[in-house]
Amino acid sequence: WLIRENIVAPEEMLLTTYTRKAAQELAPKLAAALPFRAESRQVMVSTLHALAHKLLKDKHPDWNLAPEDFWDDLIKKSAKKAGLKAAAFASLVSQVKNSPALLPGETDLPDQAPEQFSAAFRYYNRTLTAHQCWDFDDLILEAAPSGPFTLKAVLVDEFQDLSAAQ
Numbered sequence: 721w722l723i724r725e726n727i728v729a730p731e732e733m734l735l736t737t738y739t740r741k742a743a744q745e746l747a748p749k750l751a752a753a754l755p756f757r758a759e760s761r762q763v764m765v766s767t768l769h770a771l772a773h774k775l776l777k778d779k780h781p782d783w784n785l786a787p788e789d790f791w792d793d794l795i796k797k798s799a800k801k802a803g804l805k806a807a808a809f810a811s812l813v814s815q816v817k818n819s820p821a822l823l824p825g826e827t828d829l830p831d832q833a834p835e836q837f838s839a840a841f842r843y844y845n846r847t848l849t850a851h852q853c854w855d856f857d858d859l860i861l862e863a864a865p866s867g868p869f870t871l872k873a874v875l876v877d878e879f880q881d882l883s884a885a886q
Contacts, residue, residue: 750765780852817855
């Protein structure tokens with residue numbers, strides 16, 4: 721409707737969703753809904769993490785998303801330092817990174833965080849930085865356009881599933 725009524729130009733619109741599969745399904749649906757507007761293909765269709773990765777790569781071309789095996793190993797090592805199981809440590813890391821009021825060492829940590837968590841969290845972040853890597857939470861938290869990024873419409877699929885940071 722926004723494009724059809726000439727309220728927003730296709731290049732000024734972002735359609736975003738949480739999964740790659742959903743993003744891949746949105747582009748053809750948009751093209752089918754606007755067959756008379758070839759430029760509808762100029763609408764940016766992306767997952768939040770893919771968009772964040774693109775924005776961060778523009779600013780830090782030598783950095784990357786942590787490879788899965790590297791990240792898994794780092795989570796296990798960090799969890800051991802914290803006295804936690806890997807899944808519990810990863811969950812706490814995400815909880816802290818997505819809650820600015822919960823920065824380790826500055827405020828109270830979540831109740832389930834053991835005393836050693838702050839040191840393990842710092843080890844985790846220092847290791848990511850030393851290897852010029854981001855985790856998925858970093859993609860969202862650190863992404864910001866480095867230049868002009870003018871959008872007049874941002875449409876979010878499954879908005880109710882997003883975190884405050886997203």
